[in-house]
Amino acid sequence: MQKKESNKLYQKLIDKVIKVAYGDAKIVERLYIYFKALTNKEVNKILEEFKHTSNAVHNIKQEEAPEQLINAVKINTSGKRQNGFFGSSLSSAFFMFFGKRAITATVVGIALVLIVSFLVFRTLGPTHKYSQAQIELAEKQFRQSMAIVGEAFQNAEKSFSDEVMNKQVNKNLNRGYYLVNNILTGG
Amino acid sequence: MMSSAKFDYLIKQHKNKIFNYAIYMMKNQMDAEDITQEVLIRTWENINKFNFYAAKGWIMRTTHNLCVDYLRRNKRMNYKEVQIDEEYHEEITDLGLECNPEKLADKIITDTEIKEAIERLPERFKSPFVLYELQEFKYKEISRILDVPLNTVKVNILRARKQLQKELKQYAKERVK
Numbered sequence: 001m002q003k004k005e006s007n008k009l010y011q012k013l014i015d016k017v018i019k020v021a022y023g024d025a026k027i028v029e030r031l032y033i034y035f036k037a038l039t040n041k042e043v044n045k046i047l048e049e050f051k052h053t054s055n056a057v058h059n060i061k062q063e064e065a066p067e068q069l070i071n072a073v074k075i076n077t078s079g080k081r082q083n084g085f086f087g088s089s090l091s092s093a094f095f096m097f098f099g100k101r102a103i104t105a106t107v108v109g110i111a112l113v114l115i116v117s118f119l120v121f122r123t124l125g126p127t128h129k130y131s132q133a134q135i136e137l138a139e140k141q142f143r144q145s146m147a148i149v150g151e152a153f154q155n156a157e158k159s160f161s162d163e164v165m166n167k168q169v170n171k172n173l174n175r176g177y178y179l180v181n182n183i184l185t186g187g
Numbered sequence: 188m189m190s191s192a193k194f195d196y197l198i199k200q201h202k203n204k205i206f207n208y209a210i211y212m213m214k215n216q217m218d219a220e221d222i223t224q225e226v227l228i229r230t231w232e233n234i235n236k237f238n239f240y241a242a243k244g245w246i247m248r249t250t251h252n253l254c255v256d257y258l259r260r261n262k263r264m265n266y267k268e269v270q271i272d273e274e275y276h277e278e279i280t281d282l283g284l285e286c287n288p289e290k291l292a293d294k295i296i297t298d299t300e301i302k303e304a305i306e307r308l309p310e311r312f313k314s315p316f317v318l319y320e321l322q323e324f325k326y327k328e329i330s331r332i333l334d335v336p337l338n339t340v341k342v343n344i345l346r347a348r349k350q351l352q353k354e355l356k357q358y359a360k361e362r363v364k
Binding site for chain 1: 194198202203204205206207210220223224227228231240298301302305320321345348349351352355
């Protein structure tokens with residue numbers, strides 16, 4: 001009974017060793033087996049053996065399917081096939097790119113995000129809707145500011161005619177006329 | 188037009204997988220070629236019936252079924268598969284210990300020897316083993332292709348590894364002699 005139990009445990013250990021050797025064991029199992037292999041010579045031997053086989057299996061090169069076979073298939077199906085624009089090398093490139101689910105999903109995802117974000121930003125963009133009261137206020141303020149500017153121009157004109165023209169220009173002109181008259185009349 | 192492009196793409200992607208799987212199952216190139224051709228023609232005939240992204244699984248399932256049909260038809264199916272029980276495990280484990288691994292490691296196992304050893308595996312071990320180790324399918328995919336439970340796939344792959352080890356040790360032993 002005890003022997004059977006220990007044999008079962010040993011089988012489980014061997015199974016783990018095989019999984020580790022073939023590289024599909026979990027990290028915990030891997031650490032456990034590597035530790036076991038360090039302390040137990042037999043486990044180490046079995047691990048090395050299976051690793052050796054595993055490497056050999058994984059290094060087997062795949063055989064190429066004969067080209068004439070593929071050509072024969074293409075000829076067999078050519079009657080039903082149409083090779084238009086999309087049946088050219090462009091289509092091959094298309095399927096090379098979109099032939100994988102992950103790539104297609106990524107491209108579709110990006111396109112969806114772009115479309116959704118475009119629509120969202122378009123509707124949330126700046127809107128210029130003012131109320132009637134705001135428009136009236138703005139008009140009133142515009143008129144006031146125009147009145148202030150007009151008044152400033154009027155003041156400037158008045159001071160120009162009073163101060164500059166009368167005092168500075170007209171006075172000197174009168175004095176000039178007076179002198180010319182005196183000279184002409186000989187006074 | 189799209190169908191042609193799809194088909195060309197699928198041929199490019201899977202022709203070698205189909206051919207290699209058929210070789211391991213049929214054990215000869217002629218039958219493997221016949222199977223490959225048949226699978227590709229069936230793929231073309233059903234191109235619009237299966238999901239393009241699940242084509243890999245569909246193609247391999249078709250390949251496997253055709254191989255099984257061929258073997259049955261040619262009466263080559265070996266029904267005397269190794270009995271799997273506790274003794275079987277013991278036998279393999281014992282063999283693992285009795286052979287000198289240092290000597291074994293010194294021997295270079297050739298591709299041909301390994302291929303022959305794989306070919307000699309019982310069909311129920313060989314199919315999952317080839318799909319998993321050589322064609323890099325996942326357990327789930329293999330389960331779908333072979334239409335067997337996931338755990339059966341795992342167990343059969345493990346048994347295939349043990350059986351293969353046993354076969355290769357036999358080679359090594361013969362060489363030492």
